[in-house]
Amino acid sequence: xxxxxSILLIPLLSFxxxxxxxxxxxxxDSLDDPIPFALVSFLDKSGEKLLSSTxxxxxxxxxxxLEPNTYQMVVSFMGFKELVVPEIKxxxxxxxxxxxxxxxxxxxxxxxxxEGKSFAIQQTVGKQIFSxxxxxxxVGGNVTDILRNLPxxxxxxxxxxxxxxxxxxxxxxNGKPVQGDPMSILGxxxxxxxxxxxxxxxxxSKFDADGKAGVINILTKKGTIDGLSLVMNGFAGAPSxxxxxxxxxxxxYNADFTLNYIKNKWDIAIGADYNRNDIAGFRNGTIExxxxxxxxxxxxxxxxxxxxxxxxxxxxxSYNWNDLHKTSASINAGAKRELRTADLLYNQSRxxxxxxxxxxxxPYFNENGRERNSDFLIIQMDHSWKxxxxxxxxxxxxxxxxxxGGPTIxxxxxxxxxxxxxxxxRMEEFNPLEGFRAxxxxxxxxxxxxxxxxxxxxxRLKHTGVFEFFERQxxxxxxxxLPEFSSDILLERNIHAFYSQINGKKSNKLDYxxxxxxxKTERDFLDNTNSENYNLSLLNVxxxxxxxxxxxxxxxxxxYSRRIDRTITSMMNPFFARRHAExxxxxxxxxxxxxxxxxxxxxxxxxDKGSLFMTSYYRRTTNSINRINxxxxxxxxxxxxxxxxxxxxxxxxTGTEYEFTDWAKIYFxxxxxxxxxQGELMGxxxxxxxxxxxxxxxxxIGLTKGFTMVFNFNYLSRTVTFQGxxxxxFSPNLSLKxxxxxxxxxxxxxxxxxxxxxxxSNRQTISGSGRGFFTSTEYISERDIVAFSxxxxxxxxxxxxxxxKSEFGDKEY
Numbered sequence: 001x002x003x004x005x006s007i008l009l010i011p012l013l014s015f016x017x018x019x020x021x022x023x024x025x026x027x028x029d030s031l032d033d034p035i036p037f038a039l040v041s042f043l044d045k046s047g048e049k050l051l052s053s054t055x056x057x058x059x060x061x062x063x064x065x066l067e068p069n070t071y072q073m074v075v076s077f078m079g080f081k082e083l084v085v086p087e088i089k090x091x092x093x094x095x096x097x098x099x100x101x102x103x104x105x106x107x108x109x110x111x112x113x114x115e116g117k118s119f120a121i122q123q124t125v126g127k128q129i130f131s132x133x134x135x136x137x138x139v140g141g142n143v144t145d146i147l148r149n150l151p152x153x154x155x156x157x158x159x160x161x162x163x164x165x166x167x168x169x170x171x172x173x174n175g176k177p178v179q180g181d182p183m184s185i186l187g188x189x190x191x192x193x194x195x196x197x198x199x200x201x202x203x204x205s206k207f208d209a210d211g212k213a214g215v216i217n218i219l220t221k222k223g224t225i226d227g228l229s230l231v232m233n234g235f236a237g238a239p240s241x242x243x244x245x246x247x248x249x250x251x252x253y254n255a256d257f258t259l260n261y262i263k264n265k266w267d268i269a270i271g272a273d274y275n276r277n278d279i280a281g282f283r284n285g286t287i288e289x290x291x292x293x294x295x296x297x298x299x300x301x302x303x304x305x306x307x308x309x310x311x312x313x314x315x316x317x318s319y320n321w322n323d324l325h326k327t328s329a330s331i332n333a334g335a336k337r338e339l340r341t342a343d344l345l346y347n348q349s350r351x352x353x354x355x356x357x358x359x360x361x362x363p364y365f366n367e368n369g370r371e372r373n374s375d376f377l378i379i380q381m382d383h384s385w386k387x388x389x390x391x392x393x394x395x396x397x398x399x400x401x402x403x404x405g406g407p408t409i410x411x412x413x414x415x416x417x418x419x420x421x422x423x424x425x426r427m428e429e430f431n432p433l434e435g436f437r438a439x440x441x442x443x444x445x446x447x448x449x450x451x452x453x454x455x456x457x458x459x460r461l462k463h464t465g466v467f468e469f470f471e472r473q474x475x476x477x478x479x480x481x482l483p484e485f486s487s488d489i490l491l492e493r494n495i496h497a498f499y500s501q502i503n504g505k506k507s508n509k510l511d512y513x514x515x516x517x518x519x520k521t522e523r524d525f526l527d528n529t530n531s532e533n534y535n536l537s538l539l540n541v542x543x544x545x546x547x548x549x550x551x552x553x554x555x556x557x558x559x560y561s562r563r564i565d566r567t568i569t570s571m572m573n574p575f576f577a578r579r580h581a582e583x584x585x586x587x588x589x590x591x592x593x594x595x596x597x598x599x600x601x602x603x604x605x606x607x608d609k610g611s612l613f614m615t616s617y618y619r620r621t622t623n624s625i626n627r628i629n630x631x632x633x634x635x636x637x638x639x640x641x642x643x644x645x646x647x648x649x650x651x652x653x654t655g656t657e658y659e660f661t662d663w664a665k666i667y668f669x670x671x672x673x674x675x676x677x678q679g680e681l682m683g684x685x686x687x688x689x690x691x692x693x694x695x696x697x698x699x700x701i702g703l704t705k706g707f708t709m710v711f712n713f714n715y716l717s718r719t720v721t722f723q724g725x726x727x728x729x730f731s732p733n734l735s736l737k738x739x740x741x742x743x744x745x746x747x748x749x750x751x752x753x754x755x756x757x758x759x760x761s762n763r764q765t766i767s768g769s770g771r772g773f774f775t776s777t778e779y780i781s782e783r784d785i786v787a788f789s790x791x792x793x794x795x796x797x798x799x800x801x802x803x804x805k806s807e808f809g810d811k812e813y
Contacts, residue, residue, distance in 0.1 A: 021090050022508035022550075024063040025097035027056050027075055031323065034060025035102060037129070037196070038077040045087070047072045052553075063508070065552040066090050075100055094508045096448075128613075130197045143194060143218055153199075153216075155714075163199070163214055170203070170211030173218050195219045201600060201617065202546055202559030205499040205515030206441065206453055209542040209564045214598070229260040230794040237787040242755065243280050244780065246303045247343075250278030252787060267318035267328075274311040280782040281305050283342065287582055288774045289634050295353050296634040298582070300366075302344035304779065310336040324386045332378045342368040342580055345415060348635060364422060365415040366581040371406035390445035397438040404431035410581060424472035426479060427578060429465070431569070436460045453501040453515075458494075463569050465489040467577060487575035488528040493566075496520045513546040519564075525572055525589045534572075534589040540564065553606040557615075565594040571625070571641040582775075584632055585639045592643050596621045610658035617673075619649040624677060626722040631772045644722050645679015645686075663702030670695040677722055690720035706739040724768030724775075731762050746791040755783030 027038040040062045041053040051071065056062040073085040080102040088097070130146075147153050147161065155161050163169045200207075201214035237252030256273035283304035289296045312334025320326050344366050349358040382396040408427040414420035441455035469485030472478075501515035523536040544561040570577075573587040602615030623643045632638040651673025659665045676689035698712040715730040732754040738747045753762040762783050767776040 021068055021094065022063065022065050023088075023090060023095045023097065024061065024505075024508060026099045027060045027062065027077070028099050028101050029080070030101065030103060031320070032101075035077055035080070036060060038062075038075055038080075038102070040064070041074045041076070042066060042071040042088070043074065045070050045072060047074075047084075063505075063511075063550060065509075065550060073097075075102060077102060080104055128199045130199070143197075146194060146197060147216070155716075163201070163216065170208055170215045171218070172207075172215060174220060202544060202561040202598060203563075204453075204503075204513055204546070205501045205517035205542065205544055206455065208457070208459075208497070209517055209519060209540070209562070210566060211563055214561075214563070228794065229262075230257070230792075232257040232792045233789065234791075235787060235789045237785060240280050240782060241784040241786065242757070242782045244282040244303065244305075244782070246280045246282075246305050247341075248278075248305075248307075250280045250305070250307075250782065251276050252278060252785070265320040267316075267320075269316040270314070272311070272313040274309075276309045278308060279306045282780040283344065283777065284780070285344070285582070285777040286775065287635070287637065289631055289637075290353060290772045291631065291634055293353050294350055294634065296348065296350050298346055298348045298635055300344040300346045300582075302342070304340075304342045304344075307339040307341070308337070310334065326384045327382070329381045330379075332376075334376060336372075336374040336376075338372045340370045340372075342366075344368070344581070346581070350634075363415050365413045365418070367411040367413065368409070368580045370408040370579060372404075373406045374402060374404050376400065376402040392443050394441045394443075395439070398436070400433075400435040402433045402435075404433060405429045408579060410578065412581070421472075421474070424479075425578065426470045426472075427485070428468045428470070431463065431465050433461070433463045435462070449505040451503040453499075453503070455499055457497040457499075459497075460495075461491070461493045463491045465491070465569055465573060467573070467575065469576075469578070483529075485576045485578065486529070487573060489569070489573055489575075490524075490526040490528065491569045491572065492524045492526075494522045509550050511546075511548040511550075513544070515544050517542040517544075527574060527589065529575070532589075536590075536592075538593075540595075554603065556603045557601070559598075559600045561598050563596045563598065565596070565621075565625070567591045567593055567625070567641075582635070583629075583637050583639050587641050588643075591625065591641060592623045594621050594623050594625055609660075610656060612654070612656040614652070614654045616652045617649075618651075621647045621649075624679065626677075626679075629723060629768055629770055629773065629775065631770075637773060637775065645677060647675070647677040649676075650674045665700045667698040668695070675720065677720075679722070686722070688720045688722060690718065690725070692719040693717040706741070708737050708739075710735045710737065721768065723770050724766070727765040729762075729764040732759075744793050746789075748789045748791075750785075750787045750789065752785040752787070753781070753783045757784070759783070 025040075027035045027040070029035055034056075036056060036059065038056045038060065039053060040056060042051050042064070043049060044051055051069075052064060052066060054062050054064040068090050071088045071090060073088045075083040075085075081104070083100055083102055085100070144155065144161070147155065153161060153163055161169075196219045198217040198219065199214065200217065203215045207215055233254075233256050235252070235254045237250075240246075240250050243249065254273065254275040254277070256271065256275075258269065258271040260267075260269040262268075281304045283300070283302060285298075285300045287298045312332060314330065314332040316328065316330040318326065318328035346364050346366055348362045348364070350360040351358040378398065378400045380396065380398045382394065384392060384394050386392045406429055408429075410425045412422040412424075414422065437457070437459045439455060439457035441453065444452045446452055465487070467485075467487045467489075469482045470479035471482055473480050497517060497519045499515060499517040501513065503511075503513045505511055519538070519540050519542065521536070521538040521540070523538075525534040525536075527533070542562045542564070545559065547558045549556045571587045572589045572591055574589050575586065577585045579585055596619055598617065598619045600615055600617040602613065604611060604613040624645050624647045625641060626644040628640050628642055628644065629637045630640060651671060653669070653671040655667070655669035657665065657667040670693065672691070672693040674689065674691050676687070678685075678687045680686065694714075694716045696712065696714050699710065701709045703709055711732070711734050713730070713732045716728060718728050719726050731752075734751045734754060736749045739745075740747070755761045763778065763780040765776060765778045767774075769775070
């Protein structure tokens, strides 16, 4: 334990601090609503030299420590007129400047350049805020392309996202929880519409307790001026330079638009997008199974590609009844399609374990295609009531209906005569889902330095699963249903949550947040095939604590929280599902959720041309859910979801940005952590551990006026799993961007997964072993993707636009 605390204290020992005068205030708009993330700058009395600056938090409050002096203060935020306060006198005593009201700009926002410091990383109590504008290489892509550049986040070759080494996290879109599959949602959202990304590793009790690693909040843009705002984006990819002999040329193109009209009390927005994003790829694999004295080896290679498309349309209407009441309603509907093709040539051989010579060889060609479809409708309504100057109530509800499903087809052929079919199997999935969420939240300002939040939240999920497995009977030309691989299931889950939270300030230097969340969960899993019901009833308490202490350009933080990672339906299905030739998958209807306790200590230093932060963290997870492989027969593995044990993570992350000149800036982020998992597998104790690391570099260089180059490099080291390991993975990317302010256009050329035909980027090997088997698979994805993007804007869209998003369906997708 002493080593854990020693490492946790590293950030505190790495910074020196000096006491100065604390200055605070609040930025509001004409309706007295807070303006989040406004830039507050303090210049010398002449207004010619920038001395210090800060950014307001999400409720418009700012706090900064200054030397005693006379300053000129400038407050700015896009869509509002700049506010200049000619004289602010700072003495040796703490100073509360009160409120500053910004006026909305009624003129079209032109292209402009901010003089002075602009930081990619902002930190408030318990969270880090990253500006998407500092990661231009993601333009034309999706949110995932931004996230892979952040220090806490890693994305491997299979597209799996981890936050500080953990896969479970809660995704928010504009502060609204999403219980859908995060990667599905992130892959659909265009990077062009993102304003900021917030990472909260120790969330407050107001947030759902889901997600053992923490919370990722995606904030989208919105118009802020009266009149019409329009943004249109287009993206087109060149033909593949790295096709890997795939049958079809991948297609990559997308388009989206957001139209926003603001007038008087009305705020109306509509938007739509279409995205086609195919990826070519190749796969090499080996499976060895020992049963008795016979060793069966299956070596495979061939195409593994994805064909992905999605579209959606959305609308939002918001009305300010008066200064006290505001109502909004939104709708989002669309569809997603994904076809994974794995056409592999297998060479299967058998030999005695004591004899290297094979006594049997059986080559075959396996065609495997899995299609996933999702048609969704989401409706959301919100109402805000300002009871008084110090208190308000927010109410919200969301309804979602999603049709999930799609076939999986598995065909084995004679490689020398493709018309000679050995067997044909087909699995049909039909998974309709309905979800409902309602919440009411109360906020009250008890004093100038103390706020109280409390509320009730309810979630309900109903998810049906019908799985039918067919096998072709060639002599009669009919597909027969196989009951042992078919199932009919139903998952129902109700969650009642109560929370309270206190946010406060003390001595104008200490910010604190302490909260408690109580959740009552009822989970019913019905196996209709065997008429069995599995019930799980839980009553859990989730505390949290956040402390932040500021001294001038230094700040320090401490945080603790408890989280839960719930099971999804596919993890609980007790029937065999055959996804491809090598694996049968089965779930556990009595699978328990994971519980995580997380602790972190960190610090940040602002300096003249940049910033540096460092955070050490510890995370302990019980009921750790792992996907375990075991032997099913001599050529097929059985994949089982199970609570395998306890995992511990001890890590250190750091990030820095530095502005060399007015035209060159670099951002570097790194994360290193020790991972250990201990548990029991099939009655035998098992332990595995590794030292893991990742780093990201993002460099922006202004070549000429309005012409910039952005290069980034993402690296993920080798990491272990419960039964094996994943190899290292890296991806370099380059973008060139030209801004044409008069034409209101941005043009960009993108070169992603740079390989030059010889660098082994964008590939990864995943291996595992257990009693009687060994497996290793190398996934090789397309390199040297070249694409062009264009963005047009009529007025600027730069504040939050709260379209409704998936609460339930995308997680199962």
